[in-house]
Amino acid sequence: MNKAKDRKNALDTLFSGGGMAGMVADATAPRPRLSSGAIGAAEINLIKDERDRLREELKTLNTQMASSVNVVELDPEQVQPSFVADRMEVAFDPAFEALKESIAETGQQVPILVRPAPGESGVYQIAYGHRRWKACRALGKPVRGVIKELSDEELLVAQGQENHERKDLSFIETCLFVYRLAQDYPQTLIVKAIGKDKSLVSKLRKLAATMPEEFLRVIGPAPKIGRPRWEEMASFFEDGRLASNHEKAVTSLFALDSFTELHSDERFSEVLQLLQETPAETEASSAQTAGEIPVAAHTRKANSSEWLGNKHVLVKHTGKATVFSVDSKTQSDFSAFLLKELPGLIAKYEETKGEDA
Incomplete structure (x- = not known):
């Protein structure tokens, strides 16, 4: 019961300290040996409960961050990505282009979360908010962020939970993120980071390991x-x-x-x-x-x-x-324009056909 209470404030204590460290310690601590059936059922129920709580907590997290007195403006060139990549780079990403356009028009509404980069004065490392950082850098704008002292494990848990609660990563990106984490961290921490049970985490890791990353x-x-x-x-x-x-x-x-x-x-x-x-x-x-x-x-x-x-x-x-x-998300106005103009274009084409006949 105490463990459940400790987990409850995991995200909203990012600004006051204590909660994240407790969560990571709990994730890496050995568990009592029970029957395999009892472990599976208990963990599945716990993850479902935590997921429901996290969804509600994450709704308020953005508001907390946006209004926090700790939000500062950072030079994008003095910010570096997390030491474990969670996204694939693509030549053209419509969702990123839409985000960049939104920030250009209305500003960066939600700050990113960073920590002081280990061993580098004046440099910060991202826990989450990589796309917001890249958009601001591309636009030549300062990036708004919250600076928080985080251990490696705390950073990874924050990174994984934020991405996966927001459903930002594709299935294969999740597999690769799990695979990369598994090289250096225990399965219990990965379970915390992505909110999935041990069995699924194992399957995601094995799937990513089956195919070369370059492929x-x-x-x-x-x-x-x-x-x-x-x-x-x-x-x-x-x-x-x-x-x-x-x-x-x-x-x-x-x-x-x-x-x-x-x-x-x-x-x-x-x-x-x-x-x-x-x-x-x-x-x-x-x-x-x-x-x-x-x-x-x-x-x-x-x-x-x-x-x-x-x-x-x-x-x-x-x-x-x-x-x-036409991408209906990033080009919705153009999509509507085309639908409106198409009947006229078709009529014009039919007239041309008639003239040729």
Whole structure:
């Protein structure tokens, strides 16, 4: 019961000290040995209770931070990211562009949380708020933040809880975050950081370990791709490697400009379909002896993608269709404009057809 009370104020005591240290100590302390069934049920119920409390506490956390007298303006160049990365870098992130636009128009509403960087005077390290920091740096604006003395473990728990309660990370980003933490920290701390039970934490770590990180970075965060499809992708790997045929086919696909121009979710789908369509080595035809790989018409050389305007419309050409995509979140006004103008464009096209006839 005392442990539950200690956990209750974990987040709202970030500004007064004490609570976070207690939570981390509890996370790393050995637990009594009980039957495996009792441990599983107890931990699942505890995590559910904590998740419900954290959701409510996080609603007030932003208000607390925004009104805190400890909020200061920091030079973005004197701020560095967490020592454990939790996001994949992508060439174009619509959500980040929307955040940057919002900060440019209305300012940074929610401060970031930082600690003094160990061994570096005047430099700060982020616990959370990486995208806000990057947006402010790109805009040449100071970043508003709360400075808090945090141990490595406290920083990681704060980083993980904030990201995962806000559902900011994709499934594969969560897997990689868990995998990186597992290199140096106990499973009990990871459970605290991401709010998942030990069994799921173990599965996330193993999935990330199945595929090379460089392979995952080429595909990107794939925010719409969940666990079942990533598990299917992982099934093509053995000891961290693809079969020879699959590896050659994927390498060829990765080299195509049209592939790199796709959204991350589309890149995942392209790679998975390629693996499904490329014969395994045991099914290889005699053509392979000449160095050829029978990669179904999936090499996609006939496919291409291009952006129109300032990332307003993504045009994807395939063998069967031309698809125009507009991000309804970041380009909602333009989307509405297109819908309004399309009938006129279609009528104009029909008139042109009539004239040509």
